[in-house]
Amino acid sequence: SRQRFVETFTAVRENFQTLFRKLFGGGKADILLTDPDDVLESGIEIVARPPGKELRSISLLSGGEKTMAALAMIFSFFRAKPSPFCLLDEVDAALDEANTERYNALVGEFIADTQFIMISHAKRTMSIANVLYGVTMQERGVSKRISVRFEEADKIDEVLEPVAM
Amino acid sequence: SRQRFVETFTAVRENFQTLFRKLFGGGKADILLTDPDDVLESGIEIVARPPGKELRSISLLSGGEKTMAALAMIFSFFRAKPSPFCLLDEVDAALDEANTERYNALVGEFIADTQFIMISHAKRTMSIANVLYGVTMQERGVSKRISVRFEEADKIDEVLEPVAM
Amino acid sequence: MKLKKLIVAGFKSFADRTEFEFDDGVSCIVGPNGCGKSNVVDAIKWVLGEQSAKSLRGSEMLDVIFNGSSARKQSGMAMVTLEFDNSEGILQPTANGQMQPSETVSVTRRLYRSGQSEYLINKNPARLRDIKEMFLDTGMGASAYSIIEQGRVSQFLQASQEERRAFFDEAA
Amino acid sequence: MKLKKLIVAGFKSFADRTEFEFDDGVSCIVGPNGCGKSNVVDAIKWVLGEQSAKSLRGSEMLDVIFNGSSARKQSGMAMVTLEFDNSEGILQPTANGQMQPSETVSVTRRLYRSGQSEYLINKNPARLRDIKEMFLDTGMGASAYSIIEQGRVSQFLQASQEERRAFFDEAA
Numbered sequence: 001s002r003q004r005f006v007e008t009f010t011a012v013r014e015n016f017q018t019l020f021r022k023l024f025g026g027g028k029a030d031i032l033l034t035d036p037d038d039v040l041e042s043g044i045e046i047v048a049r050p051p052g053k054e055l056r057s058i059s060l061l062s063g064g065e066k067t068m069a070a071l072a073m074i075f076s077f078f079r080a081k082p083s084p085f086c087l088l089d090e091v092d093a094a095l096d097e098a099n100t101e102r103y104n105a106l107v108g109e110f111i112a113d114t115q116f117i118m119i120s121h122a123k124r125t126m127s128i129a130n131v132l133y134g135v136t137m138q139e140r141g142v143s144k145r146i147s148v149r150f151e152e153a154d155k156i157d158e159v160l161e162p163v164a165m
Numbered sequence: 166s167r168q169r170f171v172e173t174f175t176a177v178r179e180n181f182q183t184l185f186r187k188l189f190g191g192g193k194a195d196i197l198l199t200d201p202d203d204v205l206e207s208g209i210e211i212v213a214r215p216p217g218k219e220l221r222s223i224s225l226l227s228g229g230e231k232t233m234a235a236l237a238m239i240f241s242f243f244r245a246k247p248s249p250f251c252l253l254d255e256v257d258a259a260l261d262e263a264n265t266e267r268y269n270a271l272v273g274e275f276i277a278d279t280q281f282i283m284i285s286h287a288k289r290t291m292s293i294a295n296v297l298y299g300v301t302m303q304e305r306g307v308s309k310r311i312s313v314r315f316e317e318a319d320k321i322d323e324v325l326e327p328v329a330m
Numbered sequence: 331m332k333l334k335k336l337i338v339a340g341f342k343s344f345a346d347r348t349e350f351e352f353d354d355g356v357s358c359i360v361g362p363n364g365c366g367k368s369n370v371v372d373a374i375k376w377v378l379g380e381q382s383a384k385s386l387r388g389s390e391m392l393d394v395i396f397n398g399s400s401a402r403k404q405s406g407m408a409m410v411t412l413e414f415d416n417s418e419g420i421l422q423p424t425a426n427g428q429m430q431p432s433e434t435v436s437v438t439r440r441l442y443r444s445g446q447s448e449y450l451i452n453k454n455p456a457r458l459r460d461i462k463e464m465f466l467d468t469g470m471g472a473s474a475y476s477i478i479e480q481g482r483v484s485q486f487l488q489a490s491q492e493e494r495r496a497f498f499d500e501a502a
Numbered sequence: 503m504k505l506k507k508l509i510v511a512g513f514k515s516f517a518d519r520t521e522f523e524f525d526d527g528v529s530c531i532v533g534p535n536g537c538g539k540s541n542v543v544d545a546i547k548w549v550l551g552e553q554s555a556k557s558l559r560g561s562e563m564l565d566v567i568f569n570g571s572s573a574r575k576q577s578g579m580a581m582v583t584l585e586f587d588n589s590e591g592i593l594q595p596t597a598n599g600q601m602q603p604s605e606t607v608s609v610t611r612r613l614y615r616s617g618q619s620e621y622l623i624n625k626n627p628a629r630l631r632d633i634k635e636m637f638l639d640t641g642m643g644a645s646a647y648s649i650i651e652q653g654r655v656s657q658f659l660q661a662s663q664e665e666r667r668a669f670f671d672e673a674a
């Protein structure tokens with residue numbers, strides 16, 4: 001219904017303005033209805049300006065900047081409509097160390113109400129987990145779960161390396 | 166012309182069969198004409214079977230396996246039709262340490278005839294470079310090149326971290 | 331309504347029955363390329379009722395059944411069970427049209443090579459729509475943003491203005 | 503036919519004139535997110551004659567001109583120069599219809615805010631087609647596989663069978 005869409009849109013929009021600034025350490029972002037007079041059919045435009053930079057189309061953002069803006073969007077939905085759990089598969093692939101840390105810090109703000117299951121190759125992301133699940137193929141072609149201790153996370157690839165070829 | 170296409174296709178195909186096995190440490194892969202009777206219009210199918218696994222559609226491959234198969238393809242073209250230079254922008258984003266090493270080793274086989282310029286966040290990939298170029302924004306919004314020593318590559322993010330926000 | 335336990339057997343690369351027990355907070359699944367981490371995400375999507383084989387990286391739904399390795403024969407069936415902590419009573423499972431409140435709710439899905447499917451809620455036979463209805467209004471139905479698959483994080487940014495609209499509508 | 507030097511000025515985030523000197527072997531460009539690494543790739547594509555703004559992540563070609571920061575005004579022009587080591591004589595630059603063999607070949611492209619474009623080969627005015635023709639048959643024309651942009655490595659795998667065919671045709 002029109003009412004419900006407007007409520008959701010307004011909530012997500014406010015969250016996005018805030019969470020973008022949190023993930024980028026400043027700057028400005030917004031989502032806009034391309035056709036405010038036709039709410040039920042309107043498309044949605046995204047504008048984003050990292051701190052210190054001028055406003056330009058989001059296509060020009062770097063790979064890491066696009067990921068951070070997208071994460072701000074995803075978590076804005078979460079804050080508007082909490083979900084009991086969240087699965088994030090290698091969302092940090094394009095992020096440098098500093099941005100990985102900011103993304104990890106943001107996750108920390110949501111764990112009260114949401115259970116997170118992440119997949120990552122990044123040691124930094126592994127370090128915020130309460131528990132690590134190792135998945136490996138000791139027998140080729142067959143997956144197996146093994147327990148992994150945090151101290152092993154640093155050499156996780158040797159610990160979990162599949163059977164030598 | 167038909168002749169030229171068939172020659173290129175045959176060369177790329179042979180290279181792909183070899184390079185796939187090199188990057189995966191075994192297994193089997195091939196490229197096929199979907200319509201061998203209509204060479205000039207035929208589409209191209211790819212089949213790939215990592216070592217120890219059964220043959221199934223390439224869509225089921227993991228993110229890292231898809232990257233490795235794609236790299237085998239790209240380098241197969243290179244070997245068939247050498248290019249004087251090659252720019253690779255974060256092609257290792259989805260790779261674990263072991264696969265990053267195999268990809269780096271493969272690059273090593275091509276440097277005699279090809280000049281490589283890579284962009285990467287991976288320390289391992291940085292370590293195979295003859296020279297590192299740092300790009301940073303000491304002034305916000307303005308890119309600048311700075312010299313980076315290999316010993317600094319480990320803490321590259323602190324060395325090149327843009328101006329604090 | 332947290333996840334308590336995931337059990338996979340014969341699902342994709344998990345030829346053998348494998349259990350994951352999940353706690354509160356943040357869990358991280360780690361391991362080398364191609365070892366099965368994203369297949370765990372596929373298993374959760376599948377048991378919650380995913381009907382698109384493409385969305386599970388396959389070309390047909392039978393692709394989710396373990397189809398063998400160089401040392402193993404293929405499985406005859408794929409099975410996934412997901413157990414939820416329902417101590418807050420958010421989920422209201424029904425069996426035979428009757429409400430059956432329970433502290434733990436488990437959902438099971440099976441697919442046989444024959445193409446035959448089975449669904450269970452708390453060990454009772456159910457239909458796919460019972461599972462979908464049970465999760466409606468729990469915030470989980472719109473998995474559009476609670477499950478972010480590998481390579482898809484920037485999807486919302488790259489989508490067209492109309493596609494983003496559809497995303498909102500689904501979430502609203 | 504190796505790259506010797508890249509000079510960018512007013513191109514995307516490179517407001518100031520910046521030089522990169524390239525050696526044989528492997529060079530690696532490193533730095534934090536959003537600092538300009540992929541913009542270097544865009545600069546090389548652009549000076550070699552890229553005509554699609556979309557392929558440079560822009561919506562129009564004027565998007566490649568530095569358009570200011572919080573502390574700087576925008577540039578009036580984008581300029582990129584790429585110098586090649588031509589000691590093997592592979593490139594055959596022409597000026598005014600005349601062959602001009604040279605040990606080093608430099609290609610320059612400029613774009614002004616007015617929309618006006620300029621191209622130079624070895625400091626002589628040239629047309630875009632002169633640049634493209636000079637690179638034909640050097641193995642560089644088909645940059646389809648000699649330049650792999652961020653996020654595009656699996657493109658060949660994910661393309662349709664017909665799209666892959668086009669890729670081959672371009673390379674053949």
Ligand SMILES: Nc1ncnc2c1ncn2[C@@H]1O[C@H](COP(=O)(O)OP(=O)(O)OP(=O)(O)O)[C@@H](O)[C@H]1O
Binds near residue numbers: 227361363366367368
């Ligand atoms: N039906 C099936 N039977 C057996 N193996 C399968 C089946 N479907 C997929 N696989 C295998 O599962 C593997 C992919 O696993 P997955 O995508 O979970 O890897 P991953 O751990 O996420 O790796 P990455 O880090 O590269 O993303 C592939 O090698 C694929 O061949």
Ligand SMILES: Nc1ncnc2c1ncn2[C@@H]1O[C@H](COP(=O)(O)OP(=O)(O)OP(=O)(O)O)[C@@H](O)[C@H]1O
Binds near residue numbers: 062064533568
């Ligand atoms: N015309 C322009 N004027 C000024 N800045 C621009 C212009 N076009 C693009 N930019 C900026 O350049 C930055 C992107 O740079 P680039 O894509 O090279 O980053 P990167 O170093 O590759 O980062 P990542 O590691 O995240 O991929 C963006 O912040 C973008 O706003």
Ligand SMILES: [Mg+2]
Binds near residue numbers: 227229368369480
């Ligand atoms: Mg994966």
Ligand SMILES: [Mg+2]
Binds near residue numbers: 062539652
């Ligand atoms: Mg980049």
